[in-house]
Amino acid sequence: MKMEDVLEQAAVMQNEYLKKYKSDGGRVIGYACIATPVEIVEAAGMLPYRLRALGNNRTEIADAHLSRFNCSFCRSVLQLGLDGTYDFLDGLIETNGCDHIRGMFENWQYVNPSEFFHYVRVPHVMTEDSLEYFTNDLRLWSEALQKHFDVAISEDDLWSAIRQQDRIRAKLKKVTEMRERDEPAFTGTEVMAAFLLGTAMMSTDFEKVLDRLIEQRENHKITDIKARLLLGGSATDEVEFLEMIESQGGHISADNLCYGSRAFWGREAGESGDPYAVLAGMYLENLPCPRMFVEFPYRRDLMISSVERAKTDGVILVHNKFCDVHGVDNVQLRLALEKRGIPVLSLEKEYGATADLGRMKTRVQAFLERIAG
């Protein structure tokens, strides 16, 4: 698969691979949050599909259930859940990512219940007790999956899925390193498209796509960059939004997005042990999401190290209107980054609002002029 194909396939809800997978009898399980260990779904022989809205800005069905005070990303996903777009899913996994996403799942299930629905409860604080709780919760999820679909998940299956995902994580890291080069091999838009595609394919097949991309782009060099940027913030699967930033001369050399590198950074499984405990530890200890309420220093340090590693000239922090966790966290991050002399642009936007793009463009242009030197 070439980069153009990746961009094309990442821009649709059901890519060609997924359609074939479904027509061959494969099962697809939807999930929303990076705290969901996808290894359990893959160990059950199913495809974990990360819910997305891809910039869909229609919310009229969802608005009868969620309110205008709920984030528009969640309303967009709910819209797709209720208008039939997501009917190809064989099951749904809820996580308590944030209050809006909980509401999104709850209304979806109230109006149009999925045949298989399970709630994975992710603690908000990392402690020994909460790790034990999460480990047991993953076990309960696995049991529910096995029972409902009449499949068996052995420890070997789990370890095999964990090792497979470890390989994916290593290759995604390689892609981000290539994006961080002085003369980058990928644009930020391309990397985001690859990440998105990876959450709608079986990892064994996605690994081949990554191998091909890495090989194709090994000697590729992007020049004529006005400024190098880190893009961070709330749920952003809008490839057009990244494209808009880069069309102004900015290069997104690093990201801290949950559809981006936040989904795999720092996660590495050990060699042995209870696979559920390994997964619980790996996901909970490396969850740089503001829904974790005592770990701001970890998120701040992670962002600063990304800025330094990717040599970015500035940071754009984005949050969807009414997103509380990122709305507040972005202020803390801005204060911490500015204290270190790192320029920051904070953007509050409506998810997928094309009418908003002009305003965003102007602000990005002004920021780039400020930092480009």
Next chain:
Amino acid sequence: MEINQQGLFDRVAKIMELIERMQYKLSDEELEGLMNFLPPDSRHSLSAFFESRFRDTSIIFLKAISNWILRARIAPEQGKKAIIVPFNFPVEFIHGFSKAYPITSEVLSTLGVVALEGQGERYWDMAMGLGLPDHICSSNTIELGSMLGSVDFKPQAIVSAAPGGCDVNAKIHEFVSHYLDIPQYILQKPPDDSERGMEAYIKYTNTLISELEEFIGEELSEDRLRSVLGKANRCTELYYELWDLHKARPSPVPNIFSLYIYAIRFSIWGTDEAITALEAMVDLCKKRLEAKAYPAKEERARTLWVYTSYYFDFPNLFNWMEESGYSHLGDGLDLFFPQPVDLSSMDTMVEGLATAAWNMPMTRQVGGESMSRQWTEDVVHSARELNADCAIYCGHHSCKQTWSVVSILRKELMDRLGVPLLILQGDSWIRKMTPISVIQHEIEEFVNNVVSSKKKTKRKLRKRRQNNNQQQGE
């Protein structure tokens, strides 16, 4: 210090000093003289407490609250750690320590809105000035904004019970903890209604106790805790007496008592002052019940507020409703259904604390496994028990969790009980967003067009049924 740098806590404490000096019995003339000392906003809001029909009881309540504030102010001088807690944390937990004192941010914000000239807007603006988004919750941001942006009383730690129940409050606590460089201790709520969820919560409670013991430098004493929880048990009895009194038609419970009940719960529960105030409230309601006293000609609608009320204009909400014949049967913050704590051992008492925290408003409802299930169950139960004709959702814009599922609540209430739900929009602590006149208008329209016509339809149906029965009998 410039006058506009004065913090909310310090300014509220000064008003509380006045209340502390107030006599228990005040004539209209004495009250008028006293109120003339206050600036217009304070005079207007505080006047709600001094309606002659419940003035004496209000003074007992206000003195209890002022005592709580003034003791918090001197707590650090007395070697006590002043700890900020949110409304959904059982304060008896902190009262159980002799070297710690709880200050509840939402109660302080509300007192600031009620007692201060300019309400809490100055402090909200201070928080906004840091770049915090305007969709965060004013209920704690007003007080915490004061800590962030003014010269104010500084607490030594924060305990947050918001994780699992409310993202926005949990984020603000984290922000303040970092900004002020004070420690934050967490009691997270697993969204898990099973026994496993409760077991985890008890573990988390025990961890919190250990952390606080270390921070405060005091081991939680079994005797002291037993004494505090014994008083909390008495508060529980009085809570249910008031609950039962609410059932009578017309309601003998003054509307503003809905607020008093949870103000007590969130600040002084488990203290002698709480018992005195609650007993005075029960006494007054019993007298009103006996005398069938009601401030309007008739009780036109019995309203249950399903989450918060509005707090920026007490006279024009609580008292106006009552005088218009709209009883306020309580709101979501009253739905904490306390349970008596078994005082026999440290373990049973700690379990009692965990249960109390689990059942605090918001935690109990939207902090559940489902955000709507327990909330709906509690509202349906309350509407049924208290004979509510209708329900009102205040639509505080920051409550994303309740806004997420209020459509489910509305449908369930209608399907199960035929009780209509009015959905308002506004900020419960900031008067600028939706003026009180608009809120009054919407409530009136709702009662006139939905609640009353529903009652008339019921009456017509009943009459038709009676006529049919008579005809069949003939």
